[in-house]
Amino acid sequence: MNRIVATFILLASLVPALSQAELTIEITQGVEGALPIAVVPFESSATQYVPTEDVAAIVASDLRRSGRFAPLAEEDMISRPAEASEVRYPDWRTLGVDNLIIGKIEPGDDTDFRIEFRLFDVYRGQQIAGYSLPVAADGLRHVAHRISDIIYEKLTGQPGAFATRIAYVISETIDGNKQYRLQLADSDGFNPKTLLTSRQPLMSPAWSPDGRRLAYVSFETGKATIFIQEITTGKREEIPSFDGINGAPAWSPDGRSMLLTLSRDGNPEIYHLNLANNSLQRLTVGGGIDTEPAWSPDGRSIVFTSDRGGSPQLYRMPAAGGQARRLTFEGNYNSSADFSPDGRNLVLVHAEGGHYRIAVLNLESGLLRVLTDGNLDESPSFAPNGSMIIYATETAHRGVLAEVSSDGRFRQRLSLRQGNVREPVWGPLDKP
Amino acid sequence: MKFVQTVIAVLAILWIAGCSSTGDSKGDDVAVEEHSDGAGSGFDYSDGAASSGVGGYNQLNIEELNDPDSPLSRRVIYFAYDSSEVAEEDRDLVAAHAGFLAANPGVSVVLEGHSDERGAREYNVGLADRRAQSVRRMLEFQGVAPEQISVVSYGEEKPVIEGYDESSWSQNRRVELVYVGG
Structure with a gap:
């Protein structure tokens, strides 16, 4: 395995005004062949408001976090152009940089700022893209x-x-009391916002396909109940609940129905819930545990975890119900499936020898590839472009979030300073 | 009898103290006790919040449940790894609870299923539910009305011990019987 461990510690304090974010990003496994790129600090001529964020630093950090790019350190830059006319390609060729990004922040006409940026191909010596974007100070x-x-x-x-954005659950002991919080943050872990606080467990957040709502399980009433909450208003509703399990909600790709696990018939089984009329249809049969349903992106089939074969393994069946076919055969524990956005791969938890790790299963070849090397890695969720997988891991018995590229070559941890973080789920693409 | 009353009074005081320290008010209801540690291995249940999951405990002053010499004072059943089978040595305990519930149809019990931390969270909810359902089936088989029993599966979310080895995990794989009503 390619194990070039480059450890950059990007403390939040490197970026102005982020100190309250209390977030550390640590790259735990770097990549050979990441493309060298330079993001020149954006020049600001804004007078009325001073930009509170270092836009170029955020862009460089994003590109680095993707594992595909290796941004040049600011102190290694020979020049700092802000205009196309100031770019001297030989400088950047000397530094071995393939691509260059420059930009500037100016006062906006109707908004606080206007950001102009340009992307260059250093070797061809030409501009690839140039944009001008209006932006409010808080955006x-x-x-x-x-x-x-x-x-x-x-x-x-x-x-x-x-x-x-990502959603996740934090548990923390405050003054001897357990507190659970359902949180939302930008994909880099910044701007965390609490959607719900409870003294009882919160579990299994699931994004609606339009990114406007989250379903989750709450034990706040002493029973398991699935809620659907609007993110912007905080308004929420309960879906009908039954004795026993009410868990593992998963939205259909069209957002009109949901898969969930109920044990109202005495056994954990997967049900289809029509959200328009609350009608329920049971999809699985048998005496074992059937749970953790995931919907294929085309909506035609579902994958779930079942111990019907003696150990937890993944099975696939038509979304309307029918014959279930076993998908995993390696190891005695495969669970928590999530589909890649193209529907060709599943990410899952694979355990062997007591080590729970994140793996990707190619649905065409049946090939299973283990991506991580933790002991208790769990809850994997694909980025909406399929490039990365976010998951929960442990360091020093504390739950933290981590990301791995879907080819397994690049890994990093996102550590909040406090609390036990778990069950990250990556939200859908931002539709402009 | 006097001894039992003293136990109730002491437990009630402890419970109220637990509540006031956590700010978790449940009104004036007197719970018998929030939990029994079953095996008597000295778990610290002094934190009322650890078990405040089931709201609305009603008045339940049944002395039999408080008698430390009664098997009914043991209300936790432990399970082997990845198993939902009630162990041979716990069957008499379940039978004692079944006898009590059958004789007291006005009393209900919540079976809270729990697992250790290993593995997927929702799968663990499934596993812990299966544990609680095994106990439910045994109770029903021995004459307890289905309406007296409800099941809540917490999976790995509420460990008794936040530990990372088998000695902790074995304490966390459990079903707790929580009495309600009366």
């Missing part, structure tokens, strides 16, 4: 992620997934 981080998305797509041909 600087978001626009920086949008810029990263544009650059990523221009250079890799795939859409970027930087301007997206």
